Amino acid sequence: MAGDVVELIMQDHREVERLFDELKNHPEKRPNLVPVLTTLLTAHSRAEEAEVYPAAKDEAGESDEVAHxxxxxxxxxxxxxxxxxxxxQSPDFDQVLNELVDAVTHHVEEEESKVLPGIRDRLSDDRRLELGEAFAASRAEHLGQQPADTTKDQLLQQARNADVSGVSGMGKDELKEELRKQASDS
Known part of the structure; x- marks a missing residue:
């Protein structure tokens, strides 16, 4: 049994924070840790997008928070x-890493203070366990993928989660660009 979806998500958050610390404090480990980080964050994100965000939006009433x-x-x-x-080894690496750490830390803080409490408060224990199973299965399915591996169906799910309309006729690259535009406009 996988466990409560809120606890599983928070465990991943702690692991990402640990990886960030390793990347910052041990530059010699970066070549090996970057693929681990990108794989974990991608699998985590895709599982949230496919299994957790729709439930948080529709069942827990967290529509605005899910879109954000x-x-x-x-x-x-x-x-x-x-x-x-x-x-x-380049100086640019630290800059990009710091931007990523800031962005993900902000996201984790918001998710743990807004979305996850809504799930915990408004969904039953059984439903959270059911979502935990679905999250864990989806996460396992997406392990090994990188951000660029996103399928058109996954991009369409992201658009639904973010309340972006008028995208069903777009091609994959067009859709990806529209999602990025929406994210940067917010």
């Missing part, structure tokens, strides 16, 4: 792609 969180995921994906493409 989804926009932050899009921004984090962009920064993760930049980090993965930056030489870990």
């Amino acid at each position: 969180s989804q926009e932050e995921h899009v921004e984090a994906d962009k920064l993760l792609e930049q980090l993965a493409a930056t030489d870990p």
Whole structure:
């Protein structure tokens, strides 16, 4: 049994914070840690987007918070792609890492103070366990993927989560660009 979805999400948040500390304090580990970070954050984000955000939006009444969180995921994906493409020994790496840390830390703080309490307060224990199973299964399915691996269906789910309309006829690249535009406008 996977456990309560809120606890599973928070465990991932603590692991990401640990990886950030390692990346900041041990530059020699960066070449090995960047793929771990990008894989974990991508799997975590896709599982939230597919399983948790729709329930938080529809069942816990967290529509505005989910839309905002989804926009932050899009921004984090962009920064993760930049980090993965930056030489870990270059001075640019620290700048991109700091931007990513700031963005993800902000996202985690908001999610843990707004979205997750709403899920905890408004969804039953059984429903949170059910979402925990779905989150864990989705997360496992997406392990190994990178931000650039996002499918059109996943982008359409992101658009639904962010309340972005008029995107169903867009191609994948167009959709990705629209989501990034929406995220940067917010």
